[in-house]
Amino acid sequence: MSGGWxxxxxxxxxxxxxxxxxxxxxxxxxxLNALVFFALSxxxxxxxxxxxxxxxxGRSAGGYLWLAIMFSSVLALGESFRVExxxxxxxxxxxxxxxxxxxxxGKAAGNAALLMILxxxxxxxxxxxxxxxxxxxxxxLAGVLALGCLGISAPGTVYAAITARSRAKDVLLPLxxxxxxxxxxxxxxKAATLVLHGDAMNELGSWTGLLFGFNVAYWSLGVILFPxxxxx
Amino acid sequence: xVKALRIALPVVGFSMLAIGAWLALAWVPAERDMGAPxxxxxxxxxxxxxxxxxxxxxxxxxxxxxxxxxxxxDALAEAGAEVCLLFGGIxxxxxxxxxxxxxxxxxxxxxxxxxxxxxxxxxxxMLAARRFEEDPDRRARVSAVxxxxxxxxxxxxxxxxxxxxxxxxxxxxxxxxxxxxVFTLRWNSFAFLxxxxxxxxxxxxxxxxxxxxxxxxxxxxxxxxxxxxx
Amino acid sequence: xxxxxxxxxxxxxxxxxxxGTRWALARISIRLEAGQSLLxxxxxxxxxxxxxxxxxxxxxxxxGRASIFGxxxxxxRATVRQRVGLLTHSSYLYDDLSAQENLLIPARLLxxxxxxxxxxxxxxxxxxxxxxxxxxxxxxxxxxxxLSIARLLLKEPALALFDEPFGELDPGGIQQMESVIRALQxxxxxxxxxxxxxxxxxxxxxxxxxLEGGRAAAA
Numbered sequence: 054m055s056g057g058w059x060x061x062x063x064x065x066x067x068x069x070x071x072x073x074x075x076x077x078x079x080x081x082x083x084x085l086n087a088l089v090f091f092a093l094s095x096x097x098x099x100x101x102x103x104x105x106x107x108x109x110x111g112r113s114a115g116g117y118l119w120l121a122i123m124f125s126s127v128l129a130l131g132e133s134f135r136v137e138x139x140x141x142x143x144x145x146x147x148x149x150x151x152x153x154x155x156x157x158x159g160k161a162a163g164n165a166a167l168l169m170i171l172x173x174x175x176x177x178x179x180x181x182x183x184x185x186x187x188x189x190x191x192x193x194l195a196g197v198l199a200l201g202c203l204g205i206s207a208p209g210t211v212y213a214a215i216t217a218r219s220r221a222k223d224v225l226l227p228l229x230x231x232x233x234x235x236x237x238x239x240x241x242x243k244a245a246t247l248v249l250h251g252d253a254m255n256e257l258g259s260w261t262g263l264l265f266g267f268n269v270a271y272w273s274l275g276v277i278l279f280p281x282x283x284x285x
Numbered sequence: 286x287v288k289a290l291r292i293a294l295p296v297v298g299f300s301m302l303a304i305g306a307w308l309a310l311a312w313v314p315a316e317r318d319m320g321a322p323x324x325x326x327x328x329x330x331x332x333x334x335x336x337x338x339x340x341x342x343x344x345x346x347x348x349x350x351x352x353x354x355x356x357x358x359d360a361l362a363e364a365g366a367e368v369c370l371l372f373g374g375i376x377x378x379x380x381x382x383x384x385x386x387x388x389x390x391x392x393x394x395x396x397x398x399x400x401x402x403x404x405x406x407x408x409x410x411m412l413a414a415r416r417f418e419e420d421p422d423r424r425a426r427v428s429a430v431x432x433x434x435x436x437x438x439x440x441x442x443x444x445x446x447x448x449x450x451x452x453x454x455x456x457x458x459x460x461x462x463x464x465x466x467v468f469t470l471r472w473n474s475f476a477f478l479x480x481x482x483x484x485x486x487x488x489x490x491x492x493x494x495x496x497x498x499x500x501x502x503x504x505x506x507x508x509x510x511x512x513x514x515x
Numbered sequence: 516x517x518x519x520x521x522x523x524x525x526x527x528x529x530x531x532x533x534x535g536t537r538w539a540l541a542r543i544s545i546r547l548e549a550g551q552s553l554l555x556x557x558x559x560x561x562x563x564x565x566x567x568x569x570x571x572x573x574x575x576x577x578x579g580r581a582s583i584f585g586x587x588x589x590x591x592r593a594t595v596r597q598r599v600g601l602l603t604h605s606s607y608l609y610d611d612l613s614a615q616e617n618l619l620i621p622a623r624l625l626x627x628x629x630x631x632x633x634x635x636x637x638x639x640x641x642x643x644x645x646x647x648x649x650x651x652x653x654x655x656x657x658x659x660x661x662l663s664i665a666r667l668l669l670k671e672p673a674l675a676l677f678d679e680p681f682g683e684l685d686p687g688g689i690q691q692m693e694s695v696i697r698a699l700q701x702x703x704x705x706x707x708x709x710x711x712x713x714x715x716x717x718x719x720x721x722x723x724x725x726l727e728g729g730r731a732a733a734a
Contacts, residue, residue: 058626145607150596236445
């Protein structure tokens with residue numbers, strides 16, 4: 054009878070959930086493509102709103118890159134829970150049972166990975182369209198972006214799980230998530246701008262530190278609070 | 286006793302506020318550097334304090350609810366969040382009225398003004414989310430989670446906005462104090478406190494009445510001896 | 516966690532569940548010995564689904580208590596869920612994944628030994644062996660039902676709860692479902708079966724509980 058098998062631990066379960074999410078993402082890559090084009094078109098829209106002043110665009114590039122990622126993240130997060138609620142699949146995981154903490158870790162990591170892929174596409178386009186170069190080097194920019202994507206996905210996964218069952222999920226998710234993301238937006242934009250245009254005052258460390266603290270806060274809160282969100 | 290207190294709170298609170306208005310507008314000598322506009326501080330500061338007090342109430346109730354689910358605690362959390370939004374709104378409005386003659390603009394991305402505004406948007410979002418959950422138990426649990434996240438966000442936003450602005454010049458409020466100023470501020474704070482407690486109390490009563498209509502009586506119907514399978 | 520040998524498969528006392536102003540389930544008591552089968556009947560909305568979900572530990576009871584094999588459903592929720600299999604109207608499947616992948620994920624999460632072999636065996640048992648690599652999105656409702664059955668069998672539950680298992684199945688599928696349930700019973704699995712097909716149900720179950728408006732009633 055069941056229960057006699059050696060069940061995987063927290064991290065191994067989280068890894069299976071992550072692999073499942075990535076597999077679904079791969080199977081539905083048409084959706085992923087659409088998301089990428091949405092993000093690219095927001096980047097273009099910002100430049101049209103600001104006019105053809107390349108110097109102004111260049112100076113704002115870091116902030117716009119983050120805005121494009123954040124707007125797209127709402128769509129990605131909503132999608133990641135639509136898949137779960139289609140046939141009550143999340144309920145199915147819950148009843149296996151899978152530790153809700155593992156579900157959180159797996160899904161949040163999956164969402165972070167997706168946002169990182171998205172940023173990898175957005176960076177070269179941003180550099181070209183806004184005519185900037187990564188003065189401190191691309192590895193540093195990648196590090197800032199990775200930290201920021203992780204920071205968006207932890208609270209994002211909690212809020213997407215909360216709104217997934219709501220009637221007004223499309224409005225509620227950005228309404229709840231965007232104000233929470235403001236510290237990540239501030240720190241991420243500042244850090245990205247410093248990487249792009251140089252860090253004369255040596256401030257990069259404190260902004261990435263803030264981003265790191267944001268991550269620590271919301272990944273721990275997510276692990277603690279997510280079970281209350283998905284359990285009845 | 287409790288009934289008398291419920292009547293006395295608004296009476297005392299609003300009377301004190303009326304006297305407080307005279308104290309703030311006439312009795313206290315005008316502030317040396319800032320002049321007449323600084324008198325708005327006597328209502329602005331207490332309003333912001335009440336906002337923080339109510340947000341602490343909301344956080345405490347949210348935390349309590351996740352440890353021990355009870356619709357009463359949820360009603361308290363809801364009352365706290367709404368009164369927090371009310372006083373916060375008053376505080377931000379008064380703050381920006383004060384900013385116009387003082388700094389020449391209504392809005393200048395002052396860290397306090399900005400972070401309080403972000404915090405209010407978070408609470409407004411939480412109250413909006415409540416409207417879309419029909420099941421009272423799930424609504425209560427979701428808002429408890431949102432309440433804890435809102436409190437965490439308030440702290441993080443405060444630090445990040447402050448950091449963000451540390452490169453710009455930071456305007457400071459008048460630091461000079463004298464006995465009349467301290468007394469009037471205290472007087473008004475107590476007036477606001479009594480009014481805030483009364484608001485929370487009334488809102489809590491309203492929330493409990495709403496729940497009575499949403500939730501079935503605590504005992505399920507039917508006789509105890511139900512015929513189960515042997 | 517060892518189970519006392521004399522523990523009942525289901526021991527529920529005064530079980531009630533409230534949804535808003537409505538009591539979906541009111542004061543239901545059940546005693547079912549291990550290896551026995553119980554038929555649940557009643558109209559739509561009579562509380563069958565709610566009762567099964569409460570027994571499985573999917574939703575907590577509002578009042579009353581239940582234990583499964585001596586384990587309290589509220590206090591030992593994870594352990595109870597490990598031993599209970601629940602088949603509901605929701606298929607628990609990912610439409611974008613193939614039938615094989617939809618079984619592989621729970622198999623890995625359950626720690627099933629040698630998943631590929633076990634999955635082949637199960638797909639054969641429910642008659643889907645030829646469609647293992649097809650995306651579930653292309654499946655008919657009946658095929659999805661078969662796949663959910665395979666998903667439930669994967670777990671080898673000690674208590675299997677079926678909510679309308681014959682719905683959406685063709686006559687052949689209904690027969691197959693019956694034989695699946697019989698095979699479970701022969702292995703000693705306790706079964707609770709909620710269905711409108713009273714004849715099929717009575718041929719499979721020795722006991723019956725009829726629900727009306729969330730309450731136990733005479734059939």
